[in-house]
Amino acid sequence: MxxxxxxxxxxxxxxxxxxxxxxxxxxxxxxxxxxxxxxxxxxxxxxxxxxxxxxxxxxxxxxxxxxxxxxxxxxxxxxxxxxxxxxxxxxxxxxxxxxxxxxxxxxxxxxxxxxxxxxxxxxxxxxxxxxxxxxxxxxxxxxxxxxxxxxxxxxxxxxxxxxxxxxxxxxxxxxxxxxxxxxxxxxxxxxxxxxxxxxxxxxxxxxxxxxxxxxxxxxxxxxxxxxxxxxxxxxxxxxFIGRTNLLTGRVRSVAAKRIEVDVVGQCLLFSDDDAHLAPGQDVCLVVRPEMITLRPGDSDIGLRGEIFSRTFLGEKVEYQIRVGTNILQVTSYDPAQSGLFSGGQRVTLHLHTDSIQLLPGGPV
Ligand SMILES: Nc1ncnc2c1ncn2[C@@H]1O[C@H](COP(=O)(O)OP(=O)(O)O)[C@@H](O)[C@H]1O
Ligand SMILES: [Mg+2]
Missing domain, CATH: 3.40.50.300 (P-loop containing nucleotide triphosphate hydrolases)
Structure with missing residues (x-):
């Protein structure tokens, strides 16, 4: 055969x-x-x-x-x-x-x-x-x-x-x-x-x-x-494939592979060269739960959020985090090293923009 x-x-x-x-x-x-x-x-x-x-x-x-x-x-x-x-x-x-x-x-x-x-x-x-x-x-x-x-x-x-x-x-x-x-x-x-x-x-x-x-x-x-x-x-x-957060953003500027996007009151920098985006355009950010790192407290760099719930699963912890009007899913691996956050705690979310896909048009 x-x-x-x-x-x-x-x-x-x-x-x-x-x-x-x-x-x-x-x-x-x-x-x-x-x-x-x-x-x-x-x-x-x-x-x-x-x-x-x-x-x-x-x-x-x-x-x-x-x-x-x-x-x-x-x-x-x-x-x-x-x-x-x-x-x-x-x-x-x-x-x-x-x-x-x-x-x-x-x-x-x-x-x-x-x-x-x-x-x-x-x-x-x-x-x-x-x-x-x-x-x-x-x-x-x-x-x-x-x-x-x-x-x-x-x-x-x-x-x-x-x-x-x-x-x-x-x-x-x-x-x-x-x-x-x-x-x-x-x-x-x-x-x-x-x-x-x-x-x-x-x-x-x-x-x-x-x-x-x-x-x-x-x-x-x-x-x-x-x-x-x-x-x-x-x-x-x-x-359909995997778990994901979809966030709405708006393109602020596009210049040689550098795309600035306003997301929940913050300006994030992306380096996507084939997204064909124009300033003023709505975009949807595909943010997988593991593409976010959490740090304690409020910071001017990153998105500000508050822990809504936490599920401890051994090798990983799954958080639901309130960011503006969104609830984001965040998965944190190696919780022993990165520490555990508890309900109500203020955190800053750092998005790994290299891994995040930008899609034209906001989420429907
Ligand atoms: N023999 C049939 N007669 C009428 N409608 C059918 C028939 N077979 C499938 N369909 C319809 O075609 C669509 C696709 O069906 P199907 O190929 O079985 O989907 P899937 O396998 O992805 O669940 C469905 O809307 C279903 O109702
Ligand atoms: Mg079938």
Whole structure:
């Protein structure tokens, strides 16, 4: 098995809606997935992730646009002609078939010999850690074991790409974290291209080489977890990936990479060279909770605030701080060294302006 690329070019899908008439579930989505890459479609419920994945799989035909897998345009091919493995959210195992027969299903359809079927099924069951489960039935398995069977069934046909639709969402939190590590290891071991769908930003960040964030039927930003966290292109992405404070500011001056911004009565200096901002313009500051350092007392440099609440979490402390009319989230690591602040205490907030993203337009 080795990975091939996937290219989708301006695909759209409309569905009939009882009240709204025809609505776009996916609108002009283009995306390139590199061979052996693990790409995740991330976004809130209803944004079009499943519909996009089903169009790659061939379970749904796009109203417009093309899908390519490797060198081949597969837009007009049925799902079973595309050589893909698909892992569903609800596993979709055959309840009346044993684990062995569930996994063997695709090979039987391909009319493989019984010797080859026995060998291949044995290999993939070992690969997903289910040796000895051949004769069990789905209702005799835990959720995690069922998910492994679904995974084994998807990879046994040696697909060119693996597609996952929220495969871990029915598992408990601890198992979810464990399984996502296993999934990624397996995908890398098989060097197989994967497209994964989730609404869980932490899962997406942990498992993916690259993430495409979807909103209302469109891809709004693509990048590595780090790109999206550090350089969100919109308030939507800033708020969807990680925790964040959004502060309103107004540009005071712009000169050769130096941008002065008035924020809560203070003038802060930024050195952003590609923000395309003009004096007088409203901006939104994307300030992550760890991009603020606290010092005791009022100072003329930095924003003045008052501790509103404090949550001690061992290796870090999370504060809520009243700054003007805003409540800011601030995370302080190494509290033993930086000291603990208590409710009502006056503090000065130093913003790490190098790490703070400026977006045109104030928060809505
Ligand atoms: N078969 C369908 N018929 C009508 N509307 C659909 C159908 N499938 C999905 N939709 C609508 O398309 C939108 C996107 O759905 P979906 O792709 O399942 O989103 P996600 O997987 O991101 O939660 C939703 O508004 C949903 O109601
Ligand atoms: Mg879905």
């Amino acid at each position: 080795s990975g091939v690329g996937i290219q989708i070019d301006r695909i759209s899908k409309r569905f009939a809606h009882r009240v709204k008439g025809e609505v776009y579930a996916v609108r002009h989505v283009s995306l390139t997935v590199q061979p052996t890459e693990f790409l995740t479609l991330l976004g809130p419920s209803g944004c079009g992730k499943t519909t996009t994945l089903r169009m790659i799989a061939g379970f749904e035909r796009p109203d417009e646009g093309r899908v390519r897998i490797g060198e081949q345009d597969v837009t007009d091919l049925m799902a079973n002609q595309r050589n893909i493995g698909f892992v569903f959210q609800n596993y979709a195992l055959f309840p009346h078939l044993s684990v062995f027969e569930n996994v063997a299903y695709g090979l039987r359809v391909q009319r493989k010999s019984s010797g080859e079927i026995r060998r291949s099924v044995g290999d993939v069951l070992a690969m997903v850690g289910l040796q000895g489960y051949d004769q069990q039935f789905p209702n005799q398995l835990s959720g995690g074991e069922q998910q492994r069977v679904a995974l084994a069934r998807a990879i046994v046909i040696r697909p060119r790409v693996l597609l996952f639709d929220e495969p871990l969402s029915n598992l408990d939190a601890k198992l979810r974290v464990h399984m996502r590590g296993e999934l990624r290891d397996l995908q890398k071991r098989l060097s197989i291209t994967a497209v994964y769908v989730t609404h869980d930003q932490e899962e997406a960040m942990a498992i993916s080489d690259r993430i495409a964030v979807m909103h209302q039927g469109a891809i709004v930003q693509e990048g590595t977890a780090e790109d999206l966290y550090r350089r969100p292109a919109s308030e939507f992405v800033a708020q």
